[in-house]
Amino acid sequence: MNSTVDQLLSNHFPSLAKFPELRDEILAISQIHTFNAGDVILREGQYIKVIPLLVSGLLKVYKEDLNGGEVLLYYIKSGESCVMSITAMMKGVQSSVKGVVEETAEILVVPAEAAISIAKKYPAWNTFMYDLFSAKYDELIHMITTLTFENKDVLVHEYLQNEAKLKGSNTLKITHQKIAKDLGSTREVVSRILKKLEHNGQVSLRQGKIEVLE
C-alpha cells in the first residue's frame, strides 16, 4: 500500500529515501496534497504546523514590505523544502515570509512535530536540510550582490533567465507588471529595461509573453 507516495519520495528525495527506516517513517506520517497556481500556502505571521516536501510544481517565496510591496526571495522546486518553514518551526516562531504556488504543486506534507523527531533521529534529514540551506543562502547572497553592484537591467535579466530555467521554457507567460512586483520595482522601469534587452537581442517581446533568447 501507499506505493505511489513511496515512489514519489524515491524519485524526488533520493537522499532521504535511500535510508529505509527514514523513508518508512516519512511515509507513515506524511500526506500528499495538491495545490493550484496562486494558492498561498504559507503566510507571514502564521505558525508552522507542517513541513512541505515539494514533489512537483514550483513555489515562490516572498518577503512582504510594510507599504504593500513584496520581493521575490527565491523559488522552491521539486526535491526541495521550505527553509524558512524549517527554521521557524525549530524556533517555534511565526513565518516571516509568504509562500505562493507558481505552478501546480504536489506536496508531501510532514507534520511539524514529526519533522522535529525525525531531525533528531536521522542525520540524513539534517544533511538534506543543510544542503537546502546552503543552496538558498547562495541565492540570497547572489541577490544581495546583484542589488548592490548591478543596475536593474541585470536584475531583470537574471530574473527572466531564472524563470525560464525553472519553468523549463524560454517562452514566459508573464506581464511587465508582474515582473515589477516580484522585483519590488515599477512597471515603467521594467518596460524600459525589457525594451533595452530586446534591442540587445536578449529577449523578444509580445503582449503578455516574453521569449528569453539569452
Place this chain on the structure above:
Amino acid sequence: MNSTVDQLLSNHFPSLAKFPELRDEILAISQIHTFNAGDVILREGQYIKVIPLLVSGLLKVYKEDLNGGEVLLYYIKSGESCVMSITAMMKGVQSSVKGVVEETAEILVVPAEAAISIAKKYPAWNTFMYDLFSAKYDELIHMITTLTFENKDVLVHEYLQNEAKLKGSNTLKITHQKIAKDLGSTREVVSRILKKLEHNGQVSLRQGKIEVLE
C-alpha cells in the same frame, strides 16, 4: 585540566555545553585561538577545514565582487559560528565568502571531520545550527528588503545602529570610506548621507569618529 575552555564553552555556548557528552567531545577535539583585528580567517575559494565557535570578539562576513568591491553580509558575534563554513563544509565545497576579524576574537576551533561526526550524534548541535541559520537568514532577508525598498540613507543608518549595538558603544571609530566599502557604495555618497543624518540629529560627526544618537 582544560577548565578554561570548559568555562568558555559553558558561558558562551550554553545550548551545547548543557549536554555533558557533547561538551566533552567538543572539549576533546577543539583548540582555542586568538585572532587580531584585520586578520582574514576565511577567504573565498578556500576549503573549510575547521568550524569556528566564536567565544569573544567580532567578525564580519563579506561577499566579494568581481570588480574589487565587497559587501558586508552579516556579523558573527560571541556565541555564534559561521553558517557559510558549516554549509560549505557539509557539501565539501569552497567558501564563497570572506571572514574578517573586526574586534580581537577568541575562537574555539573544531576540526571539520569532528564537526561532521558531532552533527550526526548530537541533535543539540543541529538545533544550535538551525537557530544560527535562522538568525542569519533573517539578517540577509532584511538586507534585501532594505536594498529593495529603501534609499541608501536607511542602509547607512541601519549599518551605524548595528555597529553601535555589536560593538557596545555609540561612539564608532570609523571612516566614511570604510562605511562605503562595507556597503558597496562610494565615499562621497556616504559623506552626504552622514551630513543629512547629522542634520536630522541622528548622528554626530567628527573626523574618524561617529556618534550614533538614534
Place this chain on the structure above:
DNA sequence: TTCAACTTGTGACAAAAGTCACTTTTTACT
C-alpha cells in the same frame, strides 16, 4: 465587430546615486 479590460508605450520631469576634480580640515609625527 466592437467594446471594455488589460497591457504596454512614452514623454516630461524629479529624485537618488555615482563620478570627477578639487579644496579644506584634521591628525599624527618630525
Place this chain on the structure above:
DNA sequence: AGTAAAAAGTGACTTTTGTCACAAGTTGAA
C-alpha cells in the same frame, strides 16, 4: 610649530531609477 598623510567637504555633472499622466496596442468575450 611645521608638514605630510589621511579624512572629509563640495560643486558640477551624468546616469539610473522612480513618478505622473496619458496615449496606444492587444485580447477576449458579448
